[in-house]
Amino acid sequence: MSDKTNDAVAEYLHELELRLTGLPVLQRRELLAEIAAHISNERVERSVTSESELLELLERLGSPEVVAAAAYEEAGMAEPVLSYAGATSAARRPLPAVPPPPDSPPPAYAGPYAPDPGFARSSYAPPPVAGPPFAPPPPTRQQDNGSGLRAVVAAGIVAVVMALLGCVAGAFFLTQSASVDAPAVSVVPGTETPPEPGEPTTVPPPPTVE
Amino acid sequence: MADVAQLSTSLRRGTLEFCVLAMVEHEDRYGTEIVRRFGEERNLAASEGTIYPLLSRLRRVGWLDSKWSESPSGPPRRYYALTDSGRSALEHFRSEWVSFRQTVDRLVGTGGA
Numbered sequence: 001m002s003d004k005t006n007d008a009v010a011e012y013l014h015e016l017e018l019r020l021t022g023l024p025v026l027q028r029r030e031l032l033a034e035i036a037a038h039i040s041n042e043r044v045e046r047s048v049t050s051e052s053e054l055l056e057l058l059e060r061l062g063s064p065e066v067v068a069a070a071a072y073e074e075a076g077m078a079e080p081v082l083s084y085a086g087a088t089s090a091a092r093r094p095l096p097a098v099p100p101p102p103d104s105p106p107p108a109y110a111g112p113y114a115p116d117p118g119f120a121r122s123s124y125a126p127p128p129v130a131g132p133p134f135a136p137p138p139p140t141r142q143q144d145n146g147s148g149l150r151a152v153v154a155a156g157i158v159a160v161v162m163a164l165l166g167c168v169a170g171a172f173f174l175t176q177s178a179s180v181d182a183p184a185v186s187v188v189p190g191t192e193t194p195p196e197p198g199e200p201t202t203v204p205p206p207p208t209v210e
Numbered sequence: 211m212a213d214v215a216q217l218s219t220s221l222r223r224g225t226l227e228f229c230v231l232a233m234v235e236h237e238d239r240y241g242t243e244i245v246r247r248f249g250e251e252r253n254l255a256a257s258e259g260t261i262y263p264l265l266s267r268l269r270r271v272g273w274l275d276s277k278w279s280e281s282p283s284g285p286p287r288r289y290y291a292l293t294d295s296g297r298s299a300l301e302h303f304r305s306e307w308v309s310f311r312q313t314v315d316r317l318v319g320t321g322g323a
Contacts (some may be wrong), residue, residue: 027266030266031262031263031266034241034262034265034266034288035259035262037241037242037285037286037287037288038241038242038245038258038259038262040284040285041240041242041281041284041285041287042242043284044283044284044285045242045283045284060249060257060258061257061258061259062256062257062258062259062260063257066257066259066260067257067259067260067262067263070257070259070260070263070264071262071263071266073263074263074264074266074267075263075266075267
């Protein structure tokens with residue numbers, strides 16, 4: 001029994017380690033040591049003995065994919081898709097029901113990720129370390145970057161919209177003038193139809209019934 | 211469903227780390243203790259294993275300090291402590307958070323609740 005549970009733990013840690021190869025060695029070792037200590041702590045303090053209890057413990061911890069994704073995000077790194085793409089896609093296939101939800105977020109992180117770099121990422125360069133004065137620098141920087149970018153993007157959008165509006169307006173006038181022509185032309189067929197209404201109106205002469 | 215999960219992920223991002231800092235504000239705690247505490251909070255519930263990379267970043271940024279220490283029972287524990295810059299970051303977050311929350315409450319109409 002304990003062999004089995006040890007196997008499960010070893011397997012879990014191995015799977016996690018495989019997925020962390022893109023991290024700097026010390027960060028990788030640190031995380032693995034922490035996770036291993038967590039598992040040991042939980043086993044001792046919650047007297048986890050059976051295999052099912054242990055699997056529950058590992059489940060609460062999260063799949064190696066989920067933990068690795070968090071590790072790359074916190075490290076400000078993109079997940080090295082290439083290095084274990086095979087493993088990931090292989091893992092996705094047999095477990096389509098469970099893994100996808102927790103798995104899919106990582107790619108999505110790529111987007112929201114962007115704002116982080118300014119803040120947390122600069123953990124390498126000591127911007128946030130600017131301990132006490134930490135308050136002013138990061139925010140202003142972020143805002144500057146953000147508003148600057150936004151201004152450029154907004155200007156671009158405005159230009160595109162204006163161009164589109166111009167096209168639409170042009171097209172509108174064209175169709176307008178075309179429709180002006182059209183009635184003129186339709187007048188011809190119109191002259192053909194009038195006779196019909198004309199006949200009905202002449203029909204009223206039911207008074208002729210008199 | 212995916213949107214709901216995405217929302218809580220987004221809300222957690224940027225706030226969870228300050229919950230961690232607050233958790234070690236008055237006394238040092240070891241990793242498993244912090245993780246367990248979060249496990250009890252439904253709204254913050256994330257996979258436990260994702261807290262460790264967060265702790266690692268907070269340490270690298272200099273907001274947390276850590277030291278391994280022997281445990282009376284079981285394996286050594288890594289205790290986390292708030293540093294001075296972590297403390298000022300937490301203070302800054304507190305004041306930012308209050309005005310942020312008030313603004314959102316006002317705009318979203320959740321202020322009366």
